[in-house]
Amino acid sequence: MGVLIKTKGLVQGIGFRPFVYRIAVKHGLKGYIRNVGDGTVEIFVEGGNIEGFLKELKNAPLSQIEKMDIREEKDRGYEDFVIEKSTGERKEKGAIVPPDIAICDECLREMYDRNNRRYRYFFITCTHCGPRYTIIRKLPYDRENTTMDEFAMCEDCEREYKNPVDRRYHAQTVACGECGPEIFLIKDNAIIEKGEEAIRRAAKEIEQGHIVAIKGIGGFHLAVDAQSDKAVGRLREMYGRPSQPFAVMVRDIDSAERIAYIDDLEKKLLTSFSRPIVVLRKKGEKLSRFVSPGLHTIGVMLPYTGLHYLLFDHLEIDAIVMTSANHPGNPILKDEKEMNKIDADCFLIHNRKIHQRCDDSVVRAVNGRVSFLRRSRGYVPLPLNVHINFKRDVAALGPELDVTICLLTGNKAILSQYIGNTSKYDTLEYLKDCLQHLCRLFGVEPSVIACDLNPAFETSQLAREIAEEKGTEVIEVQHHFAHAASLIGEHGLDESICIAVDGYGYGLDGQAWGGEIIYAGRDFKRMGHIEYFPLIGGDRATYYPLRVVAGILGKKVEDWLIERKNSFPHGEKEIEVIMKQRGDILTSSCGRFLDGISALLDICHYRSYEGEPAMKLEAAAASGREALDIEPVIKGDKIMVKEIFEEIFENLKRYRREDLAFTAQKYIATSLAELAIEKADSEGVKNIGISGGCAYNDFITTEIARRVKREGLNFYQNEKVPCGDGGVSFGQGIYCGIMRMD
Ligand SMILES: [Zn+2]
Ligand SMILES: [Zn+2]
Ligand SMILES: [Zn+2]
Incomplete structure (x- = not known):
């Protein structure tokens, strides 16, 4: 009796086949292992200790096996165990390119072994570890297609490379002090x-x-x-x-x-x-x-x-x-x-x-689960399985900041490494290069390009350029719809109410959205939001959040602002001008709300990096407790903000800053949860999730999760893609899959 095993998962470039060879020989088995394309590996074994073999196979290092089908079969009369090379292997779409892997324990042990020939060699690697994605120029993953091709193997390295029972069998990064990088x-x-x-x-x-x-x-x-x-x-x-x-x-x-x-x-x-x-x-x-x-x-x-x-x-x-x-x-x-x-x-x-x-x-661990602020080295380009079948290939280009790109093909999504701020020329060039590289690597030919609804983003401009050049279709996706789509795409949900909270996204009405309750499912709808408040000076208000306070509280805080005139580049004069303006740009941004509270509590008056005022608010709140008992003020579909700002302003001297910070965070978390639960109820939806940059706030996400679960509803957060703008490209792609593809 023999068994035929089919496995799917990360199996290329991590020494899976040599590993299987070694354990097959160890258990006295005969048969073969071969790649059959699309990331599937087929193994046939007979005539030995099959049980022992299967037990070890299930613990294969690094393999992250997604699926393993095991079937009993008749003996086939093999005489030994072989690693078969199948023709055309690795050429199919969705072939798996491994990520870069940290040095393994065995290599580490060898590096500190005086008798090992790689003693203290800085570039020691094997089939289980070392750089992968960052050195691969094209597939198949063979040495000549990597940047290791410049280093000719010495005799010793070559012997290991060719020996099927060696840990460095077909290790494309094999090298030593004699022949490798210096x-x-x-x-x-x-x-x-x-x-x-x-x-x-x-x-x-x-x-x-x-x-x-x-x-x-x-x-x-x-x-x-x-x-x-x-x-x-x-x-x-x-x-x-x-x-x-x-x-x-x-x-x-x-x-x-x-x-x-x-x-x-x-x-x-x-x-x-x-x-x-x-x-x-x-x-x-x-x-x-x-x-x-x-x-x-x-x-x-x-x-x-x-x-x-x-x-x-x-x-x-x-x-x-x-x-x-x-x-x-x-x-x-x-x-x-x-x-x-x-x-x-x-x-x-x-x-x-x-x-x-x-x-x-x-x-970061948020609400006790993994949350990616940046999904890059060590994870990219491992594909994500999605519940939608993409019959046409999609390339999604993300928004403007913290950008990643995403390719969607078949039922896989390939999210790129962190690219960054695409308003910078070099970064946009990097994005273009990465897009080309990933398309070539995975054999993807996009006929749809997804981008943000904001026409001013460089990525939106690029989408139009590609469309013109290649005749592809462009689909613009509203920013928070993309966040919501990332959530249902990641969890394979039919529908969900999504709390999409972040700094800024171009809204369907042209305003600056950022505190949204979205229905995501058969279609996408804005169900509610944080009440609009003015951003005096537009972008300047994101750098100087005291302007948010001025926009919300107006005349009432003029003297208070003058006491803080040093936090304005042009001092009192600037405050005078601000007091006369009412702000043309309106926002429902949760990020700006938190920034404003942070400024009001004198925690942070100037933003030197993205998210700074809100992050410092979270830091202060971490050692605070509830000070004011403020119930959510929700009018219709809107969460009111003026009331909480007034309460806090009036109590500035009465309570500790940490306690007021805690109170403000609790207010916004409670309000968002309440409105989302109300909408889930009215739509008959059982799922509520949170996405967007504010979902990195551990307190806010945890508090919302608690309230949602208390109502007997399911709670979701992003665990495989960033909830911040690094996950937007993935969401844009999913949105295309749901809305526009047949
Ligand atoms: Zn190793
Ligand atoms: Zn060598
Ligand atoms: Zn966002």
Whole structure:
């Protein structure tokens, strides 16, 4: 008796076939393994310990098997076990390209084994680990199609590469100190150290308070001593980031636990093969106060390459700032030839080319579940399964900020790495390059291009250009409809009421939406929203949130604003002008609401990075408790905001700032939940979800979830794609699938 096994999932480029070969031989089995296209692998085994084999197979490293069909079959009389090469394999659409994977335990052990020939070799990898997506130029995933093609294997490496029972069998990144990539330290445009000495010297530079640019998997990092106010402060000054939080890389999980609280989910994320930056709650201020100023959280990651481990071997300190090397809004630096675009005291570089840039991923536990702030290295380009069958290929280009792009084909969605702020020229070029690359890699030929409804976005402009050039159809998707679609697309829901809360999205009525109750299902409808309030000076109000306070409370706060005239670039004169304006632009933005409260509580008067006032409000509220008992004020389909601003203004002196921050967050969460529940009721919908950038607020999402579940309804949040604008491209694609495709 034999068995035929069919598996689907991540099976290419992660050593699945050699792994199966090894366990088949171990259990005395005969038969074969082969790829049969579309990501399916077929295995036939007979004549040995099948049970033992199946048990090990189910625990295959990194394989993330989606499906495994096992069927008993007659013996076929195989004489040994073989890895069969099928013709035309890997050519089909939806073939799986693996993401970049953190160094595995076995490689790590070898790297520290004096008798191993890769002892302390910084680029040690195997079939279970190493760069993938960032080095692949095209499929099939063979060495000549990667940036490793410049390194001819030495005899020893080649022997491993060709040996089916070796862990490096067909490991496209196989290399050693003899034949593989080398590492250098560059200072003042000259190579001053090589190999281990380069790493040692880089560590010393960091400890001396210098800025070291380090070339990694998907681009360069800027590294500085995370304990040093001077070093972190200098980095902020040089890169025009006065207070945007920096991520830190720590030596190990114990070091992480010394600076932050870590629960089971967070620990699992930190140590996963994707090794994202995990946003954790700080344990006091153990590092420089400039690392994440004014926030109760800190982004932490563990080392994920041999180089990172070797660097820490030479460091006395346990934490370094590791932030993407770029000026705000521009793409992460990837090539030596771009080195003149950034400033650093020295550069630790290697000579393996990066084909695709890829920033670190960033996740946070929100309401006890995974929430992606950025889905990038370690996850991309793993496809997401969707419940819609796309008969025509769609390319969705996202909105303007935090952009990703998304390809949808068959029942798969391929979300790109983080691209960023597309109003910057270089970033838009990066997007175009990434679009072309992903289309080629996955054999996708879009006949529909989805973009935001806002005609002013560069991505919308690009959609029209592509349409003109290639004759494709353009579908414009309202921003919050896209957020709502991302939620039902991710969870495979027929319909849901979606609370879409963020900073800004161009509304169907031309106003600035951002606090929306959306019906998403057979069609998309706006069911309710936060009552419009004026944004005096439009965009200026997003940078200077005291303008939101002025817009909502008017004359009443004139004197109070004058007391804060230093927070206005033109002082009292500016306040005078503001008082006369009523604001042409109206908004229902939840983000601006939170910004306004933050300014009213003197927590943040100037936004130096996206989300800053609201994030600092959340930080303050984290140590607060309810102060005023304010019931939601909902009139018709609108959540009122003036009342809560007035209450807080009148009680500014009576309560702690933290308690008022808590109260305001509770007010908006309660109101949104109440209105959504009311709409779910009237529409007969059983599902309520939340999406949009404000859904990163742990308190707001948790509070809404609690209220929704208390009503016996199902609650959903984004767990596979970002709820922020990094998930909008996915939502745009899903929207096309629901609304416009037959
Ligand atoms: Zn490995
Ligand atoms: Zn070698
Ligand atoms: Zn948004």
